[in-house]
Each structure stands twice: as C-alpha cells, then as structure tokens.
Amino acid sequence: MIDLEYQAFTKYKKNLEYFEKNHFQLFQKLSTLEIAINSAVYQENYSLEYKNEGYFDIQELSSGNFLYGENSKIYSEKLASTINYHRTGSVFEGQQRFPIKKEELEEIGDFKNFHSSLWATAQIVYFNAKIAPKASSEMQKLYKFIFLETGLGFHIEYIIKKYNISVAFIFEKNLEIFRLSLFTIDYAELSNKTMFFFSIMDTFDALQYTFTSFLNEQFNHNLYIKYLPFSNHYDETLHDLQSITLSQNHILYPYQAYMARSFNAIEKISQGKCFFNIAQTYTHSPLSSKPILVLASGPSLQNNTQWIQKHQEHFLTIAVLSACKHLLHHDIIPDVIVHIDPQEISLSLIEGLDLSKLERSTFIFGSSVHPKVIEKLSNIPIIFIEEATSFKVGHGFFTLPSIGEYATILPLILGAKEIYILGVDLALNPNTMKDHIDLHIASKHISHNHDQDSVEFQNSLCYVKGNFLDRVPSKPNFRLSLTQFHKAILRYKQDHQTVYNLSNGAYLEGTIPLHVNDIEAFKIPLLSKETLSHELSVFLKAHSSCEFRNIDREHIQKQRGNSVAILRKMKELRQITPKEPENYLFRKLIPFVQEISEMDRDARSDLGEILFEYFKITLSFIFDTCNTKSMKDSKKYHKELDNLVLDEVEKVVSTYDQKLREYLSQ
Template sequence: MSKTNELEEIQQTLQQIFLNNLNFLKQNNKNLYERLVAFEKLNIENYSIEFIDNRFELIDIKNKTSFYNKDPFIDAKNRVNNFEFSNAFSLIKLEPYEKRNHYENEINAYLYINDFINNFANTSTEINKFVFIGTLLGVHINDFHNSINSKSYLIIESNIEIFRLSMFMTDYTTLAKSSKLFFAIAEDEFNFQKIVNDFLEYKEEFNNLIHYELGDESNRAIIDRLSLQFTQSSQMRYPFSEYLISLKRGFKYFLESKNKIINLSKNYDFLEKKKVLFLGAGVSLARNIEWLYTNQNKFVIVASSAVLKHLQILDIVPDIIILIDGQKDCMLDQFNIKKSMYENSTILCSIKIDEDLYEIIKDSNVFFMQNSLELFRDFGFLSGVTVGDIGTDILLRLGAKELYLLGVDASLDSKTGKTHIGTHRSSRKINLNNNSNSINFQNNIIYVKGNLQKTVPTFMEYTEMIEHLSHKLQFLDKSYNIYNLSDGAYFRNTTPLEIKNLPLENSADIDKIMLKDFLLSSLKQINKQQLNALDIKEIQKERKILKKLSSFNKIEDFLKNFKNLEKTISYSIVINILDNYFKLILPYYTFLKNKPDANEILNAQLNKILNDFNSIYDKISNKI
C-alpha cells in the first residue's frame, strides 16, 4: 500500500471515529453535542492533529509547540504501566477518627466509620470511579479503560477544541458500553460543579477512592478544584447522626415545651418597620462594642448565642437570641453567664439543642425552629453553613427589611489573624503567612472580596457560608436594605457601611418592653401547639416503614427494598435519614466488601439505627 493510500485510510478511520462519537453525544449529551456543532461553525483553529515522523502529534498552532513529543500510543502505554495508585482523591478516612463523643449515649457517625476503618488492613483496592483531567488526543483514555474497566469516568477538558480533536482518536462509544461517562468540557464554574456532583451521585457506594490521570501539567489546578468540591460534599460535614438528634430532640421539645415550633415556611412582617442589628462573633463586634452599648436602644438587637459572653461585659441584653448549635460543651459554655442576659429575651433555637441547655432556658421565652429536617411538613426548616447565614435567613423570614450586620465577618482579622472575638470558645490567632500546598477545608487561608477592604483572608470553610448567604440575598427586591457594618467579607446585595458613617441622631429609641410583648405575641401566632390528624398519619406511616424494613434480615434484601421504598414514597423522615447513612457508610462498606466482617458490621449498625427509630416513635405514640 502506498504512503498516500495509507494516509487516506487513516483519515477515513479517524473521521469514522469522530462521527461515531458525535452521534453518541447527540443521543446521550445533547448540550455538549450542540456546543461542539456551534464551535465547528466558528471555523476556529488554534490546535491541530498532524502526522509527523510516522506518529500523530497535537500541535499548538499559534505557539508552534507540540504536546507529546513522542508517539501518543507509546505515551498511553507508558501512562498505564507507570500509573501510581496514590493518584487518588480519598473521599473516605483510611485512619480511625479520634474519639469524638459529641452526644452522650447517642449513635455516633465517627464511631460507625471507625467500625469499618479498623478492619481495613490488607484490603485490596478496586478502581470503580476514575477522572481524566485533560484529554489531549485521548489515546490513553482507551488504554486506561482496557486496563481498569472502571464503572464510571469523569472526563474533564477545559478547551473544547482540544476535546473535539480527541474525538478523532478516542472511541468514547467503547467506554460507554460498560461504563457511565460524565463530560465536563469547557464548563463555567456552576456547570462544572453540577457535573462533578452528578458524577458523585452516580453509584455513591463507590465514593471511596477516586483515582485520576493528569493529561497535561496545564490542568494541574483542576486537581485542587476537585479536591475542594469533594471535601465540600463530604457526608461527614453533617452526618446522618445529626438528623437523628434533630428527630429525637425535636419531638421531645415539641411535646414538653410551652411554645413549641414556629412556622418558617412563610415570610412575615413582624420586623418590617424596625432597624434590626444582627451580631455575629467576628472581630468586628469587639472593635465596636462601645458604639453598640451607646446605640443599643436604636435597634432590635439580635445576637447569636456565641456573643452573649462578650455582650455581658457591658450588660448589653439582646432582644432576640439565635441558638443553632447542638454541641453540649460549647453551648453550655455560651450560657455560662448571668441569667439576666437571656431571661427576658426571645430565644429562637434549633430543635437539636443540648438537653442540659434546654433545662437551663426552658422557663424563658423559647421558641423552636426545625433544623435540617421537617418533623412537620410545610413548616419550614433551617439550612445553612453557620449561624451567620442561618440567622440572617431567619430575620429575613420574620420581615426584617432594614437589617444591619455586625460581627458577621466570615473572615479572619486581616491585621491580627484572629478568628473570633476573644470571649468565643474557638477564638484563635492564625499565621496569615502560612501557605500550604494541601487542601484543608478548615485551615487553608484564601483571600476573598472584602466589605470595607479590597480583600480579606478567610478559610475555605467560610467561603461556602459567603456563597450561601450571598445566594439568599441576591434575589431580594429593592424594598430590602441590608447594611454590612463588618470589616470582613463582602456579601452580594448588601451595602458596605462604616459605623462612623451610620446616621442615628434622628432615630428614636425603641421601647424594649413593648418590643418584647410584640415579639412574643407575633411568634405565638405562627406557633404550632399540637399534633393534628395529618401529623399523626405521618407518624403512623413512619412506623409502618420501620416495620417493613425490620423484616429484612439479609443486607442485599434490605438495600434492594430500601431503594424501592425510596422511589415509591414521596417523603419519609426515616428514609431520608437512612439515605444519608448509606451515603456516608456504603463507600466504607464497598471498600471492605470482600471481607466477611463487612456484612456483619453493616447489619449491626442498621439494627441499632432501626432500634433507635422505633424507640423515638414509640415514645411519640405513647404521648399522642
């Protein structure tokens, strides 16, 4: 065969591979298909495939540089042969958690995970999820698939033209015959995160070790993006055991307390014509505490419970206290103050507050709010990252239209590195020059847009709170005025305002006694006082679900029937909590699946959880 005929045959083969891929995308990924067709019409050519010295090469036309400098097929074999199993994102812990008994005598997610980790020795590793970071011509993608045959692949390429060229040399249809494919091609941040989440949600039981291959050094930054997103999606950030606590304590407080649970599914106008000042535990509060003392009667003072000790320094008694955290030691420490600091305040607290703390405040003006799950449907529940964004959301629902934020910093102090006001239990100083190459959600420092400064240092953990709050605020109409007085992070749709420029000379003092009576009267109007027929029906439904699930002795039968129930039942607290349990635990279970201990551990844990559920609903039924 002549050289010319050989090249023509190669071209025909490449063209056929491309058309097969294009047709596959047309049928299975219409959005990507349409973007590829639109790109082709632009007649842009920054890269090309060239046949040089009897091998293919990917060429950067503008810079006249090549990506491979060797035969791509040899490169692919080298990649597979030299692949390091350490090239993986670990979505599970491989070493046991230190003892963390957050709630005494309660199911503990940390200990449940340790049950599996303690049996990890000599466990063989299977690759079930794999990420290709950068495609180049994609030849190595087929070779990796032939070697590992992963159940799913996430294929990332930031340049749509390079991906299009890979479609000539990579048979993506072959991968798709036995694996699920997820393409993140030249996506913006929102769509990138959505596709990665879809990848994670597919066969979640394999979210343990996700291996990857870096196509080219120019894509290395994507590793950090993925690492951060995987960390943010971790079930341990709010594990199933937290929902169990909310369920157990929520019903206990509903049945025992005088004011019960308020309805947060609607927006009200209670605070509409009032200046509302929300206090967080950021350093900005400490710097302006004397101003607050002088002007406290100009505002409805709303304090997160974390600032009570600091307010006690100048006897500033808040009108409303927001109490979210359920941790015992932390919360008892926050209320280790004079009773006068809270006994006449309106206390809005999560249904998961510690039982010892409840005993301290139960005779005060306490109203509960559903936290993370709905005990009562269509009654609203709190969701968020910190008391800063959750508290702001609560105040907006109660009608605050002139809202001032102070101490809701979501940042470190840019001069001292302090994290919180000095009286806060978690207050510490951070070395702002300490840069780390590894991703640590709670300790890595990054810089974000500042409220009163150009940029401010913060933790990655806080960036999610910033986004969460900004998202809530960006859809408010022009009738809302949110003023950020803090020298911290900027939030969208807020007005940065230095305290010295806040005019209060003509603002009348608020009659705090009348305010207290008004708040109590208003909240009682939206307060659920007793179980109705629908509530009782829902409780009976949950008990039937528990009875059905308890009838399955084999793990395989339990999981199969659980999935069927999940599909057929529109809403169930039991199923939702168990779903969170499985999302957390099954990656550990599948990692250990080839060992006989795996089924035994899973079975024992499920029995304990079902017993806990039955105990909760038995107590409720006995009081109906």
C-alpha cells in the same frame, strides 16, 4: 493525510452530536467557540498538528512549542501505565477515614459516643482496614476515575478501555485544548460503557455541582478513586475536589446528626414547647418596618465592635448565641438571639453570660438544640423553629448549614425589608487568618495543608470572591455555606427586601456590599427597645403552637411504624446467607438499601432519610472490602461482614425506635 483529516473531522462531528444530546451546556460552549473561531472573532491559541512520525500534537501558536513534544500516543501509554490496582499512589479518597484500634470498638459503639459518626460505623470501618489494608492490598477492579486535564485524550481512552471504567470525571480548564481532543478520541463511543461527568472551563460553583454529581453516581465505590493528572499543575484543582468531597452532606451532617435532630425536635414537641409556624412568609410583623442588624461571629464583628456599640439603638439587632459573650462584654444587648447548634458543647456559649442583661431579649432556637442547653435556660421563654423535620404538623421547617446565614434569612421570612449583616464573613480574616472572633469557642488560625491524598476538613484552606477584596481565604465548610446562602436568598428574598453585607469577608450572592462608614446611622430613628420586645413576644406566640397535639402524636406514631417494619425486614435478612460476595451485595444488601430509599421517597420516612445518609458512609467501606484482590477465606469474611452490617444497622434502627417509644409515652 486526507484520510486522517477526514477521520478526525468525522470524529469531531460525532462527538459534537453526542455532547448536544447528553451534555448540552458543554455543547453550547464548544459551539460558541467554533463560531467565534470560524468568524475570526476569536483568534486560536492552539492548533492540532499531525507529525510526520505518525502522531498528533498540540502546538501553542504564540511560542511554537508543542504540548507533548514527543509521540503523543507513546507518551499517553507511558502516562497510563502509572495506574495500577494499589490503594496507594494517585488515589483520591472520596470518604473520610479514621484510624481505629480493635480495643476502641466497644467504647466507640457505646451510646455515650452517639455524637460521633463512628458510633454505628466503626465496626465496618475497622473490618475494612483489617481485610483490605490501604498500604498492602490491591483492588480487584477500578470502578471510577478522575482525569485532571485532557491533552488530546489518548490516556483517557487507554485507561477507560483497559480498566473498563464505569464512571469517569474529566476536568479541563482550557476549552480550546479540550475541543482539540474531540478530533482525536471518540467520547461518544466510550460513553456506551462509561458514564461521563465533564467539567470544562467551569466556575467553581459549576465544578462543585458536576463533581458532586460524579460522587453521587455509584457512591458505593467512592472510598478509593484513582486519578491521573496530565501535567504537574493540578494541586489547586485537586484541592478544590477534596474540599467539595468533604463538603458533602453525609460528611458534614452524618446520619447520627440527623437522628439527634429528630430526637431533639420530638422531645421538645412532646414537652409542649412553643413552635413557631415557619410554613408561611409574614409581610406584616414587628420586623417589617424596622432596620435589622444581624450580628454573627465572623472576624468582621470584632473589627466593627465600636460602631455597633455606638449605633445599636437605631436597629433591631439579631445576634447569634456564639457572639453574645463578645457583645455583652462591650455592653451590646441583642434584641433577638438565635441558635441552632445541636452539640452539647454549646453549653460553653452561655457559661459566664450575665443572663439578667438579656431579660428583654427574644430567644429563637432551632429544634435540634441540645436539651442540656435548653435546661440551662429554663427560666427564659424560648420560641422554637423546626429544622428539616416535620414532626410539628403544619408548621413547616427551616434550616441552613450554619447560624450566620440562618440569622440572615430568618428576618426575610419574618417580613423585614432592610437588613444589614455583620460577621457573616464565611471567610478568614485576611490579616490574622482567624475564622471567628476571639471569644468564639471554635476560633482558630488556619494554614494551608499540603497533603495530596486527604484534607482535614476543618483546617483546609481555599479562596473565594471577597465582599470588598478580589478574593479572600476561606474554608470548605464556609464555601458550602456560600452555596446554600445563595439558594436560600433566591428562595426567600422578595423584590422589596434588601440585604447589605457589611463584612470584610466572602461576597454573598443577593446582597449589596456596604462599608459601615457609608451608613448614615444617625438619620435612622431611635427605637423603643421595650416596646419592640413586647411586640415581638406577642407576634411570635400568636403564630406558635405550645402543646403536644393529637395530630403531632399520630405523625410520630406513623414514623415509628417505619422502624418496626425495618426491624421486621432485618429479622428476615438474617435468615439469608449468600455464598458469593456478588450475591451478598446485589441480591441482599442493595435490594435492602433500595427498599429503604423508596420508603424515604414514597412515605417521607424520617428513618429512611437517616439510613440513606448512613449508607452514604458505610457502603463505600463495604464494597471496597468486597473489592479486594486475592482475599483469603472470602466466604468466611463475607459472612462476618454481613453480620457486622446487620448489627450496626439494627443498632441505628433500634435506637430510633426506642427513643420514639419513650417520647410517645409522655
């Protein structure tokens, strides 16, 4: 017994040293708990007990109950035995999958379907489903694994050693229980062959950061990730992980969205459209001395329409385009209208709008807005701000995932000191479960999805801290926006600037919750809207460039040079035919992907960034295809896969090259 205690304590100390060196924040949690226990500041809820039958168990001190209630090692072996190489059963899908029929491939790959991420990936996705069907095939190796709750960790040790897991994510909400596992398994030793990502007693933000880091590590193995829950209480955690997965940048904003963003920006620049210089913060502008009221399309806008209608003359109002139908219907005329959506469907936002009512309104659009929307508003002067690209040299860029937070941060950059936001809910109406105002084109009612292995991103439900309520229902894409909003407010808000959140939605970090009835709006002086409109127009044009300058043309030519270089490289790759799958993946494909990544990092290549996002999608399908057990005619299929990948990548690069040549010829 003394030897067992000594071994357990030695293992515990070794693990602490490992965490101190490699996972310092977790080490601090463990150290704080240990100090609190030793000083009797904290009373333990659980203890590690050694049973006479020769195994350890965890006892809950308040009830006397044991966590395992049987031989913990035998239990863990049985638990681990439920894992196999099948692509079904306890499988976490780290990538979106879409069912594709062979007869649909040609149609999907046509440029008219450029708006879909399947445009240049469908052939690879279909080939994967054909060669490695989910329902009837097995993987050759398990590379990544998710452990939901640790217990004493014996099952973690068994699985990592049996399957030689490369990357493991370990989740445990109870720090005491996790601490006890440090006495029983050697995380330090296991880490010699396995990269660990620990989420122990984390907030959602911390969980999101850690799990995203896990997904980014060897992301080429994310298509099917096996997971093992220690108990039956894991649904909420699994749902959180699914929502985080579907909130990844390459899923929300796939490669072709990046391409469209670049094309739309270059087209507008080459046409001599006016681009505002967003590279600096403006301390003195027409917004600096005015109270700003931001109006977005969340449910709270509809619930406070009468208040807005009554007090609109006291504020400089900034409205998102998707809210304008609702606002104009109630005789609310925005002073500024902002829009960033690149989709053609945005045309429906202006159909039926009485544009004559918006003659004195100032339009500020993101550079990615669809050309047909701009054409529809051809008689209206629009100021553009470049989004996430730098084709307008020296003018900077500014973007956020959705228009509500974009409309909030923009006045901060323009020097506003006092901002009130309404309709930036980033949550559902708790009573109706609707995500937008009724007149919004994408407004829908959301209910819970109970599918364990996958989640429909737009219809998935989660809960977040509320602005006025303890918690409110939300969606994964809203939760991503909450994270991005917090980062943006930290970056752009100065100490002299205040943002009040008037919405009955999510709590927004960096803002002050405030009910509309607590605003003494009548004490705010009335604004001369005509004078304000003129001042805004003069200010924005004075800080904008409205011509296609030589420096802009040269930068675009430089970016096109990257596409020419990649096409030349691909021509060379077509002459290389590896005989084995390992040679194909690690001597041909991966070096190509690494070369593109270095181009993006070293030369700030726009196309390099696009292709990196492209491979974040396709590599999972490519590697999974090659990771199929007992594949017949493997050499034939690997050659076919090689050709498919090169064809699809070339389609992306050739389209990019062609578009830039067109714009440069203007």
